Amino acid sequence: MKIFVYENREILGKEAAKFIASAIRKNPKLVLGLITGETPLECYKELVRMYQRGEVDFSQVKTFALDEYLELPLSHPYSCKSQLLETLLRYLNIPHKNMHFLDASSPNPASACQAYEEEIKRVGGIDLQLLGIGLNGHLGLNEPGSPFDSRTRIVELTETTKTYLARYFGERVPKKGMTMGLGTIMEAREILLMAHGQAKADIVAKALKGPVTTKVPASILQRHPACTVMLDKAAASRLP
Ligand code: PGA
Numbered sequence: 001m002k003i004f005v006y007e008n009r010e011i012l013g014k015e016a017a018k019f020i021a022s023a024i025r026k027n028p029k030l031v032l033g034l035i036t037g038e039t040p041l042e043c044y045k046e047l048v049r050m051y052q053r054g055e056v057d058f059s060q061v062k063t064f065a066l067d068e069y070l071e072l073p074l075s076h077p078y079s080c081k082s083q084l085l086e087t088l089l090r091y092l093n094i095p096h097k098n099m100h101f102l103d104a105s106s107p108n109p110a111s112a113c114q115a116y117e118e119e120i121k122r123v124g125g126i127d128l129q130l131l132g133i134g135l136n137g138h139l140g141l142n143e144p145g146s147p148f149d150s151r152t153r154i155v156e157l158t159e160t161t162k163t164y165l166a167r168y169f170g171e172r173v174p175k176k177g178m179t180m181g182l183g184t185i186m187e188a189r190e191i192l193l194m195a196h197g198q199a200k201a202d203i204v205a206k207a208l209k210g211p212v213t214t215k216v217p218a219s220i221l222q223r224h225p226a227c228t229v230m231l232d233k234a235a236a237s238r239l240p
Contacts, residue, residue, distance in 0.1 A: 001208065001222060003229045005236040009196035012232045013042020016130075016194055019228065020047060021056040023128050023190070029060045031120075031127045033180070035140075036065070036083040039132030039194050044088040051092050058092040062123055064116075066131070066185075067140040068102035069174035070109060070154065078168040079104065102152070102178040113152040113178055120184070129188035133195050136160040137203050137216035141179035144215050150181030182220055191224055196232040204231060205238040 006012040020043070024030050034040075050056045068080045076082060081101040089099055100119060106112035120126060136144055136158060143158045155177055157165070162173045185191070195204050207218035208229060221227045 001224075001227045001229055003208065003231065003236075003239075005231050005233060007233060009232045010042055012194065012196055012230050013040075013044075014046045016040075016043040016192060016230050017046035017050060019192060019230075020128065020130075021050050024056055024058065024061060027127060028057065029062070031062045031064065031123050031125065033064050033066055033126045033129035033131075033185075033188060034084055034088070035130045035132050036067075036080045036087075037132055039196065040130060041087060043130075043194065047088065048091040058094045060098075061094055062098040062100070063089065063094060064100045064120060064126060064180075065102060066129070067177055067179035068104045070104050070176040070178060071174050072104060074101070074103070074105050104178060109154055109178060113154065116152045116178075116180075117184065120180075126188040128190045128192060129185055131185070131191060131193045131218075131221075133193065133200060133203060133207060133218045134161060135164060135199065135203060137207055137218045139182065139185055139217050139221075141177040142182050142185075142217045144217060146182055146214060146217050148186070148214060148220050149183040152178070152180050152184055154178055182217060186220060186224055189226065191221060191227040193218070193221060193227060193229045194231075195229075195235040198234040198237065200235045201238040204235050205240065209240050 065080050074081045103112040141155050165173045206216050212219045212222050
């Protein structure tokens with residue numbers, strides 16, 4: 001793992017955007033796994049600025065959302081799809097057919113998960129997967145206890161995750177979600193994990209330097225051959 005520590009989340013976001021833009025310049029047909037939540041916001045703002053300045057072209061890029069909430073219309077402002085469109089995708093020149101989302105409105109979400117796996121395979125796999133980390137060490141919605149070889153599937157959210165998500169959903173927090181599995185994530189050719197803020201310091205130290213265990217799903221990343229980690233000082237403050 002290559003670990004980079006930056007002064008604050010703004011600089012982290014800019015460096016992450018540069019990292020992604022450089023991957024797209026090397027491979028204009030990059031297959032990019034995208035995340036939602038607080039973590040990528042600075043990075044996405046910078047990617048939009050870079051696109052507007054003509055520094056990066058997304059016309060051949062394909063994207064796959066990492067996860068989605070169930071029991072929520074996809075048009076809900078905090079569905080992962082809406083968040084990605086509003087914070088990033090609508091500002092870029094990615095053709096709609098190249099944007100992939102987990103379809104939580106499918107009458108058969110389990111087969112939608114299966115179809116997602118097949119679509120990822122059909123495009124040749126994910127080249128660069130972005131990741132954040134949950135307070136309990138989850139990746140996507142792979143909560144503690146998720147098998148390391150898990151695939152895209154329906155999952156129950158833990159109390160920690162539901163409490164965290166109340167900031168978006170109030171009392172109507174989704175209880176379930178769809179998520180790429182840890183096995184799916186680990187097949188990405190390259191991974192960029194980002195984390196900022198003091199609240200993440202403990203779990204970041206456990207994930208990056210503690211034992212590899214399903215109790216801390218993100219610890220599996222220690223076994224990935226090409227994982228870059230970008231942290232701000234606060235998130236890195238408990239690293240040994
Ligand atoms: P956050 O969520 O980006 O809002 O901190 C990360 C996560 O829970 O995976």
